[in-house]
Amino acid sequence: DSGVTQTPKHLITATGQRVTLRCSPRSGDLSVYWYQQSLDQGLQFLIQYYNGEERAKGNILERFSAQQFPDLHSELNLSSLELGDSALYFCASSHRGGRADTQYFGPGTRLTVL
Amino acid sequence: AQSVSQHNHHVILSEAASLELGCNYSYGGTVNLFWYVQYPGQHLQLLLKYFSGDPLVKGIKGFEAEFIKSKFSFNLRKPSVQWSDTAEYFCAVNARSGGGADGLTFGKGTHLIIQP
Numbered sequence: 001d002s003g004v005t006q007t008p009k010h011l012i013t014a015t016g017q018r019v020t021l022r023c024s025p026r027s028g029d030l031s032v033y034w035y036q037q038s039l040d041q042g043l044q045f046l047i048q049y050y051n052g053e054e055r056a057k058g059n060i061l062e063r064f065s066a067q068q069f070p071d072l073h074s075e076l077n078l079s080s081l082e083l084g085d086s087a088l089y090f091c092a093s094s095h096r097g098g099r100a101d102t103q104y105f106g107p108g109t110r111l112t113v114l
Numbered sequence: 115a116q117s118v119s120q121h122n123h124h125v126i127l128s129e130a131a132s133l134e135l136g137c138n139y140s141y142g143g144t145v146n147l148f149w150y151v152q153y154p155g156q157h158l159q160l161l162l163k164y165f166s167g168d169p170l171v172k173g174i175k176g177f178e179a180e181f182i183k184s185k186f187s188f189n190l191r192k193p194s195v196q197w198s199d200t201a202e203y204f205c206a207v208n209a210r211s212g213g214g215a216d217g218l219t220f221g222k223g224t225h226l227i228i229q230p
């Protein structure tokens with residue numbers, strides 16, 4: 001157990017819909033990262049937050065957005081869902097968000113878009 | 115931008131065999147290097163990481179990796195594998211400084227199966 005929690009574990013929805021994935025970082029960690037894992041693209045970095053502020057963006061689509069709340073939990077919002085958005089979405093956390101910091105990964109949320 | 119290449123997508127070994135998984139990265143500047151493992155049904159866990167200093171890095175569970183700067187490589191090794199090492203192994207990199215995201219760039223992974 002990494003100490004990072006993600007809910008829900010599984011999510012099944014239809015094209016065009018909007019979903020919210022939730023992540024709670026390890027106690028004491030200030031930075032949260034979101035990654036998408038799909039069969040064709042592999043593990044891709046989406047976005048990073050540090051202490052409530054966006055710090056870095058990766059390959060995140062405009063239909064996707066995220067935020068980090070004052071209690072440091074984070075939510076990833078996916079809208080206008082397409083079949084290709086079906087993937088495993090991981091959240092990771094690190095203490096200070098530095099590039100040398102170890103990122104601790106959660107168990108993931110498996111999203112299926114039908 | 116950086117990229118990571120893992121040469122072997124699937125590796126099958128017998129218990130007690132030696133393991134070496136290849137990882138090459140592409141980036142012009144200095145990098146931090148990581149190996150993560152994902153056991154069946156579990157989350158990604160850090161095996162080891164390299165930032166600077168001794169290029170031979172020792173990690174958990176008897177794994178080690180060697181950073182060879184001239185070859186842009188960070189290969190993972192274990193002298194004698196066990197059945198419990200069956201898992202997916204990911205090499206990852208981020209740029210130590212300068213532009214670019216703080217997130218990790220991952221290779222496609224190597225699926226390792228250890229036969230009893």
